[in-house]
Amino acid sequence: MEFTAVYKMPDSLSKKPFTYCPGCHHGIVHRLVAEVIDELGIREKTIIVAPVGCSVFAYEFFNTDGTVAPHGRATAVATGMKRARPDLVVFTYQGDGDLAAIGTAETIHTANRGERVTTIFINNAIYGMTGGQMAPTTLLGMKTTTSPYGRSPEREGYPVHMCEILKELKGVAFLARTKVTTPKDVLTTKKYIKKAFLAQTKDIGYGLVEVLSTCPTNWGMPPIKAMQWLEQNMVVEYPLGVFVDKVGEEK
Amino acid sequence: MKKVMMKGVEAIGEAAIKAGCRNYFGYPITPQSELTEYMARRLPEVGGSFLQAESEVAAVNMLYGASSVGKRVMTSTSSPGFSLMQEGISYIACAQLPAVFVNVVRGGPGLGDIQPSQGDYFQATKGGGHGDYRLIVLSPSTVQEATELTLLAFDLADKYRNPVLIFADGLLGQMMEPVAFEEKEITYDNSHWALTGSKNRPPRQVTSFNIDPYGLEKMNIELQKKYRQVEANETRYEEFLIEDADILIVAHGTVGRIAKSVVRMAREEGLKIGLFRPITLYPYPYDALSKAAQEKSLVLTVEMSSGQMLEDVKLAVCGKTKIEFYGRMAGVVPTPEEIFTHLKTLIRGQ
Ligand SMILES: Cc1ncc(C[n+]2csc(CCOP(=O)(O)OP(=O)(O)O)c2C)c(N)n1
Numbered sequence: 001m002e003f004t005a006v007y008k009m010p011d012s013l014s015k016k017p018f019t020y021c022p023g024c025h026h027g028i029v030h031r032l033v034a035e036v037i038d039e040l041g042i043r044e045k046t047i048i049v050a051p052v053g054c055s056v057f058a059y060e061f062f063n064t065d066g067t068v069a070p071h072g073r074a075t076a077v078a079t080g081m082k083r084a085r086p087d088l089v090v091f092t093y094q095g096d097g098d099l100a101a102i103g104t105a106e107t108i109h110t111a112n113r114g115e116r117v118t119t120i121f122i123n124n125a126i127y128g129m130t131g132g133q134m135a136p137t138t139l140l141g142m143k144t145t146t147s148p149y150g151r152s153p154e155r156e157g158y159p160v161h162m163c164e165i166l167k168e169l170k171g172v173a174f175l176a177r178t179k180v181t182t183p184k185d186v187l188t189t190k191k192y193i194k195k196a197f198l199a200q201t202k203d204i205g206y207g208l209v210e211v212l213s214t215c216p217t218n219w220g221m222p223p224i225k226a227m228q229w230l231e232q233n234m235v236v237e238y239p240l241g242v243f244v245d246k247v248g249e250e251k
Numbered sequence: 252m253k254k255v256m257m258k259g260v261e262a263i264g265e266a267a268i269k270a271g272c273r274n275y276f277g278y279p280i281t282p283q284s285e286l287t288e289y290m291a292r293r294l295p296e297v298g299g300s301f302l303q304a305e306s307e308v309a310a311v312n313m314l315y316g317a318s319s320v321g322k323r324v325m326t327s328t329s330s331p332g333f334s335l336m337q338e339g340i341s342y343i344a345c346a347q348l349p350a351v352f353v354n355v356v357r358g359g360p361g362l363g364d365i366q367p368s369q370g371d372y373f374q375a376t377k378g379g380g381h382g383d384y385r386l387i388v389l390s391p392s393t394v395q396e397a398t399e400l401t402l403l404a405f406d407l408a409d410k411y412r413n414p415v416l417i418f419a420d421g422l423l424g425q426m427m428e429p430v431a432f433e434e435k436e437i438t439y440d441n442s443h444w445a446l447t448g449s450k451n452r453p454p455r456q457v458t459s460f461n462i463d464p465y466g467l468e469k470m471n472i473e474l475q476k477k478y479r480q481v482e483a484n485e486t487r488y489e490e491f492l493i494e495d496a497d498i499l500i501v502a503h504g505t506v507g508r509i510a511k512s513v514v515r516m517a518r519e520e521g522l523k524i525g526l527f528r529p530i531t532l533y534p535y536p537y538d539a540l541s542k543a544a545q546e547k548s549l550v551l552t553v554e555m556s557s558g559q560m561l562e563d564v565k566l567a568v569c570g571k572t573k574i575e576f577y578g579r580m581a582g583v584v585p586t587p588e589e590i591f592t593h594l595k596t597l598i599r600g601q
Pocket residue numbers: 052053054055071094095096097098099122124126127128129130135
């Protein structure tokens with residue numbers, strides 16, 4: 001009897017067990033990225049640039065060449081790679097502290113230059129790795145270990161909306177914000193990730209997908225509650241959708 | 252070899268191109284912007300890629316990226332910019348990536364000024380960034396030597412998979428001198444480590460990260476082994492009229508060149524002075540200097556700093572010979588006359 005595999009681990013994952021907490025969305029997004037790399041047939045020329053953050057090990061989780069950049073500098077490292085080897089496919093995978101605080105300058109200038117680089121941006125409104133400190137994306141009123149009285153706009157300013165900032169930059173070829181809380185969202189997110197890679201492989205410009213993600217551990221909630229909290233609070237602050245699409249529909 | 256007149260920093264740029272460097276990333280800063288500009292002009296002519304980064308922080312990380320995919324890379328900056336690069340240099344050193352840096356040192360600390368200085372000696376030779384790593388540091392004293400050391404820098408960077416620094420200053424950088432370029436065959440092999448995409452081989456990683464202290468210690472031990480090799484094989488220095496000398500001047504880079512004039516002035520007056528000029532600041536020529544200083548009545552260290560190399564001179568001489576120091580700081584360049592006058596005062600006091 002012949003069997004056809006209908007569901008398997010993507011070739012682009014290394015089979016190394018993830019180190020993420022139960023209910024963390026990093027793992028779902030990793031899988032989606034790996035599926036896209038498989039489907040585009042680019043695994044053997046793809047390089048991942050991992051950040052410093054909970055996904056610091058991402059370069060070990062993908063079955064591709066990879067490295068880990070200093071905190072915030074992933075897109076600068078990716079820029080160097082692409083300028084030296086334009087034939088490679090390079091993507092960065094970054095958290096909100098990495099991309100929107102310490103690495104803001106690199107993020108904006110990489111996007112503005114339209115580097116042929118793809119970025120997966122995990123916005124969990126918190127510094128996960130260092131134990132739950134305030135992120136630039138932390139919501140107003142949200143309590144973190146460094147905003148113990150709740151984030152107040154007078155003291156800490158407002159949540160940073162990266163997509164709304166980046167959409168003004170002409171080097172950006174694909175830009176979208178999404179979530180992975182329902183199966184439908186998962187499919188939409190995968191479509192966006194594919195387009196963000198196509199923006200690079202079709203030589204159009206910079207591609208970024210922001211994924212609103214849970215951090216049950218540092219939010220202090222069980223996974224299901226964290227999903228609900230994301231739906232009820234993060235989606236309100238950070239509207240979902242496509243901000244820039246120069247890739248167009250696949251034929 | 253045909254000689255051409257070139258400005259120091261431009262000669263370094265041309266030497267880098269001759270060494271096969273096709274990727275440059277940098278951020279403008281005086282007194283080295285002409286090197287950045289030279290690369291912007293020249294690299295497209297040879298099929299290379301120039302990129303003005305948004306900061307020195309970005310530049311050093313672009314270097315990390317371009318080096319990790321196997322290309323010869325260079326950046327140049329001056330003191331404040333070099334400070335900003337330190338985190339990235341530490342990563343590059345730990346990840347064992349070849350990369351060439353040029354620091355055209357200027358007066359500091361802080362914003363300082365834009366005049367020649369050697370005040371970044373500690374930063375260059377004793378770390379600068381975090382952790383147990385070493386930078387190979389080359390200190391040229393003429394434009395010709397700067398080109399030769401630039402070619403050498405790329406070879407050493409690849410041979411040891413380590414960052415190499417050309418430690419220059421604004422005087423050398425801005426000075427025009429005739430130079431001849433050595434025609435060299437470029438050979439280096441990074442096929443066993445570069446990130447080139449995992450076609451027909453298992454994926455590989457370039458990393459400075461190991462969460463397990465025992466694993467990270469192993470990486471450190473490997474680095475230290477490499478540094479011992481560098482120390483054994485790559486120490487370079489120049490000795491000038493030292494055999495019959497009674498007094499030894501120790502100076503590097505631009506000051507080494509000025510000190511040579513002092514030696515000549517002194518010899519004209521019948522004073523037996525010699526010069527010991529370290530060319531590699533790391534690895535420092537401790538043994539050679541120790542030998543050179545033997546049976547001299549005095550060692551005079553001259554620097555454009557408050558006496559940073561002086562500490563290495565003391566380590567080399569190890570209390571066996573009296574050591575004096577003369578230094579100017581903040582971008583003030585000592586003249587041969589003032590050094591000679593100081594030397595004569597010391598001799599009278601002996
Ligand atoms: C230069 C530097 N500063 C600070 C840190 C400490 N640090 C590590 S991860 C991190 C924040 C990570 O948060 P984020 O980027 O949101 O990723 P997450 O863990 O939430 O996925 C910080 C501040 C560091 N490693 N390097």
